[in-house]
Each structure stands twice: as C-alpha cells, then as structure tokens.
Amino acid sequence: MTLSVRNVAVAAALSAALCAALAGCGGGSGTSGSGAGSGGQARMATPGASAPPVSPAPPHTAGSSPAASPPPAKAPTLAPGPNGLTPVFERAKQQTDKTVALTFDADMTSDQGQRAADGEHFDNPRLIATLRGLQVPSTIFMTGRWAEEYPDQAKSIGTDPNFEIANHSYSHHAFTSPCYGLPALDAAAARADVDRAFAAFRTAGAVNTVPYFRFPGGCYDDQALRAVSTAKVTAVQWDVVSGDAFAKDPDAVAEQVLTGVKPGSVVVMHCTRSAAPVTEEAIRKIVPELRKRGYRFVKVSELIGK
Numbered sequence: 154m155t156l157s158v159r160n161v162a163v164a165a166a167l168s169a170a171l172c173a174a175l176a177g178c179g180g181g182s183g184t185s186g187s188g189a190g191s192g193g194q195a196r197m198a199t200p201g202a203s204a205p206p207v208s209p210a211p212p213h214t215a216g217s218s219p220a221a222s223p224p225p226a227k228a229p230t231l232a233p234g235p236n237g238l239t240p241v242f243e244r245a246k247q248q249t250d251k252t253v254a255l256t257f258d259a260d261m262t263s264d265q266g267q268r269a270a271d272g273e274h275f276d277n278p279r280l281i282a283t284l285r286g287l288q289v290p291s292t293i294f295m296t297g298r299w300a301e302e303y304p305d306q307a308k309s310i311g312t313d314p315n316f317e318i319a320n321h322s323y324s325h326h327a328f329t330s331p332c333y334g335l336p337a338l339d340a341a342a343a344r345a346d347v348d349r350a351f352a353a354f355r356t357a358g359a360v361n362t363v364p365y366f367r368f369p370g371g372c373y374d375d376q377a378l379r380a381v382s383t384a385k386v387t388a389v390q391w392d393v394v395s396g397d398a399f400a401k402d403p404d405a406v407a408e409q410v411l412t413g414v415k416p417g418s419v420v421v422m423h424c425t426r427s428a429a430p431v432t433e434e435a436i437r438k439i440v441p442e443l444r445k446r447g448y449r450f451v452k453v454s455e456l457i458g459k
Contacts, residue, residue: 195329195374228317228363229458230387238378239366244392245417247459252451253414253443255284256292256319256391257424257432258367261299262335263324269302274426276303280433281310281424287440291316292453293424294367294389297323297346297353304357311359317452319365319389323349328380332372340380347384363454365389371421389453391421395435398423403434410439414448417456 231240245252261275269275276299284291293310295318300307311318322328323346327335338346347366354362366386368377373388381388393413397406410420422436423429440450 195332195372228454230364230385231457233382234378237382238375239382239386239388241378241388241390242457243390244419245456245459248415248417250459251416251448252456253418253420253448254292254451254453254456255289255420255422256294256389256453257422258321259293259295259299259424260321260325260428261296261302263298263326265298266302275299276306277424277426277433278306280436281306283433283436285313285315287436288315289440289450290452291450292319292365293317294319294321295354296321296325297350298325300353300357300359307354308358311354311357311361314361316361317454318354318359318362319367319453320347320350320386321367322346322369323353325369327370327372328368328377329372329374332370335370340376343377343380344383347381347386365453387457389419391419393418393420395420395422397429397432397435399428400431403431403438406431406435407438410435411442414443419453419456
C-alpha cells in the first residue's frame with residue numbers, strides 16, 4: 154500500500170497481473186495524498202515490483218513473548234469529520250517530538266485459503282520475533298482472514314503489550330473502486346466486513362485491539378468513510394511508504410524509510426512473507442539507525458493521543 158491520492162487514473166494503468174499480485178499484498182511505494190474530503194474521488198496506492206516468495210521462517214517459540222497486559226481502557230480516536238465521516242489520521246499533529254510509529258499490514262484476502270494450504274506464507278513470525286527482540290512497540294493492521302489462518306500467532310501478537318492489533322478488514326476487498334483489481338464491497342458489506350474482522354480477533358484470543366482501521370489497498374473515498382462511520386473507528390493511513398511490498402533489496406527499503414521519517418511519522422510496512430520478503434532484514438537496519446538519530450518508537454495509539 155501507499156499513501157492515498159486523488160488521481161484514480163493511476164488504476165487504469167495497472168496491468169491485470171500486477172492487480173492480482175497486489176490483491177494479496179496490499180500495495181507498494183508511492184507519494185503523499187490528502188485526508189478526508191475528496192469530493193467522492195477514490196484515493197489509492199501505487200504498486201511495487203513483484204518478487205518471489207521466500208523460504209519459511211522458523212516459527213515463534215511459545216512463551217518467548219513478554220507477559221500480557223490489558224489494552225488501554227479506551228484507545229484515543231479522532232473526532233468524526235465533516236458530516237460525520239470517519240476521521241482519517243496520517244501523521245501526529247505534534248511534530249516536534251521525535252516519535253515514529255512502525256505499522257505492519259498482515260494481509261490475506263478471503264479467497265487465499267488454498268494458496269496458504271499449498272504452502273504460501275502470509276505470515277512472518279521472524280519479523281515479529283525481531284520486533285520483540287529489539288523492543289519496538291508496533292501496530293499490526295490485521296485482516297480477519299489472516300487471524301483465522303494463523304490464530305495462534307494472532308493471539309500471541311494480541312496478548313503481547315509490545316503490540317496493538319488494528320483492523321485491516323476481514324476480506325481485504327476494496328471499500329471503493331477501482332482499487333488494484335480488488336473485488337469491491339457495497340456499503341452494507343463493507344460495514345459488516347469491519348465487524349467480522351474484530352470478531353475474528355476475539356475468536357483468536359487477541360485482546361490488545363484498538364479502534365483503528367486501514368482501508369485495503371489504501372483506497373477510500375467519502376462513500377467508504379461514510380460506510381464505516383458507525384463502526385466508530387479512526388482510519389489510519391501514513392506519511393512514509395517503506396516500499397517493502399515485493400521488494401528484493403532490504404537496504405533500499407531501509408533507505409526509503411530513513412529518508413522519509415519525520416517527527417510524528419507513521420510508516421507503512423508489511424507482515425507477509427510471500428509479498429514482503431525482506432521486511433525483517435530491513436527492520437534490523439532501520440531501528441538502530443533511527444534510535445541513533447534520537448527517535449523513539451511508539452504505537453499508533455500514542456501518536457493519536459498526542
């Protein structure tokens with residue numbers, strides 16, 4: 154995924170093959186866009202280059218995560234936008250404090266079960282282990298289908314105080330169209346899709362969930378914001394695109410993040426081995442360098458609460 158943009162003509166230039174690839178990952182690199190209030194135009198991501206899946210990483214060892222703690226009594230949210238539209242958050246208003254939020258999209262579409270059964274890995278336990286080892290508070294934007302496919306990992310992440318789980322829809326279908334060839338949901342189905350994802354997190358045993366939502370593909374318009382407004386969530390976009398989707402060079406991903414981060418930034422990355430195979434290696438370069446520059450890592454809830 155990338156930053157939302159107003160120019161929907163980007164979608165027309167996408168090839169059918171790339172659209173199919175992005176349907177499973179949720180995006181690549183791109184440029185900054187605006188927040189709510191597009192006059193009905195879809196904002197969407199721009200794609201990255203494709204890359205083959207990598208070998209499976211070793212599974213997370215049970216009992217190695219920190220002791221669980223309860224989630225905040227009430228995670229901060231933004232006030233509704235004009236006409237009650239779902240508010241959109243991209244970067245902290247307080248931009249002098251050197252804080253940065255790393256966010257990771259755990260993408261899986263509702264129809265990818267057979268691909269998972271055939272050995273494709275939509276998880277990335279090595280990345281989660283590295284974030285734990287480096288003690289990096291992070292926000293995981295998880296699809297409900299991912300939580301169903303990897304319930305043990307969803308519970309492990311969702312009971313670890315190092316992490317918070319936010320909603321990335323259940324199906325990873327589009328909430329507006331066009332959006333990289335993703336099947337589109339109507340308003341009623343979109344609203345139900347959000348609820349179904351939260352239900353999947355509860356079923357898996359995740360408790361550190363927050364009322365934040367990220368649109369699949371980063372695509373949304375006023376109609377999409379209206380459709381999910383009754384869910385009382387804050388839509389979370391980003392201002393720094395990592396470019397990790399389908400990337401092959403971890404140094405390039407790290408450099409893109411390090412160049413883009415500013416105080417209060419939200420960085421979008423992925424927690425999906427098959428679609429973002431070098432993210433974990435890039436993190437091992439990004440984290441120490443940003444700390445050297447005086448940055449402190451926080452969850453999205455801390456940025457929104459500023």
